[in-house]
Amino acid sequence: MKKPVVDYRQLRPSRLNEQRFEHLWLLGGWLVYLALYFVTENLIPVSRCHVIHCALDDRIPFMEGFLVFYCYWYVLLVGSLAYFLLYDLRSFRRLQIYIMITQAVAMLAYILYPSIQLGRPEAFERDNLLTRLAAFIYAFDTPTGVCPSLHVAYSMGIASVWCRARDGNGAWKALMVLSAVVISISTAFVKQHSVVDIFAAIPVGLLAEIQVFGKTRLNRWIEGKWNP
Numbered sequence: 001m002k003k004p005v006v007d008y009r010q011l012r013p014s015r016l017n018e019q020r021f022e023h024l025w026l027l028g029g030w031l032v033y034l035a036l037y038f039v040t041e042n043l044i045p046v047s048r049c050h051v052i053h054c055a056l057d058d059r060i061p062f063m064e065g066f067l068v069f070y071c072y073w074y075v076l077l078v079g080s081l082a083y084f085l086l087y088d089l090r091s092f093r094r095l096q097i098y099i100m101i102t103q104a105v106a107m108l109a110y111i112l113y114p115s116i117q118l119g120r121p122e123a124f125e126r127d128n129l130l131t132r133l134a135a136f137i138y139a140f141d142t143p144t145g146v147c148p149s150l151h152v153a154y155s156m157g158i159a160s161v162w163c164r165a166r167d168g169n170g171a172w173k174a175l176m177v178l179s180a181v182v183i184s185i186s187t188a189f190v191k192q193h194s195v196v197d198i199f200a201a202i203p204v205g206l207l208a209e210i211q212v213f214g215k216t217r218l219n220r221w222i223e224g225k226w227n228p
Contacts, residue, residue: 004086023089029100036107040145042113049116052147052194056172062121064130066189071133073151073183078160084165091165093222098157099210102150102201110145117146117189136192141192148200149193155180156205157212164213 006020084092109115120138124131159180165175184201185220187193212216 002087005089017097023093026093026096026100029096029103033100033103034109036103036111037068037145040107041142044111044114044142046116049114049144050227051117052115052117052196054194054196054197057117057119057188060188062124062191063189064113064124064126064128064134066186067130067133067137069182069186070151070190070192072179073155076158076179076183077154080162083167084161090222090224091161095161097218097222098161098208098212099154101211102153102157102204104176105204105207106148106150106153108208109148114144114146115147115197116144117191117194117197117214118174119194120141121191123194137190137192143192146193147197148204149184149187150201151187151193151199152184152198152201153205153208154171155183156201157208160209160213161206 011021011024081092081095085093099145120143122133159176162168162176168176184198187198188195209217212222213219
């Protein structure tokens, strides 16, 4: 079995500032995101939200089978972060910072231009496990704060980081790219997002791409060459 690059059994709160553990501070970005998520989901009235819609949305039917790919995103996200946290800290920093950038941009958009999509079916044609899962997701995840889609932006980041990771062969990297594409498409077929949200996420992901992988100070820090 592959050995982790850091022995987390030695982790103590007093050791978080040690070089071997300092990357864990990046996980604090999720606390900021969750706080902003609460604000956008609960404190912005629906009356202020702008409806996101395009003609293509009306041609895309609800297909509960795509919920498999939509939920696969959660496994892929957590699994990728966990793997990199154990075995590839450079990729962990890359992915987590990529996510934080897309979160910051998306949350700013949700606050300055609140959005909502109204494409969810009022009733399901079939009653099965997947439609019940869809109803559960609809119940806790409101249709507000949708443009740009973080499902899509995160997927771009996951695929991009894996394609540059030391681990993983060509087939695995191709699978990550295909996963990003299918997950992005699934958001429209389960009526969680408009097609507009998908395309709006692309420049957000490209911004994170430039910051994380371009010739930037942030990239030099990730690579361990940071000189303030």
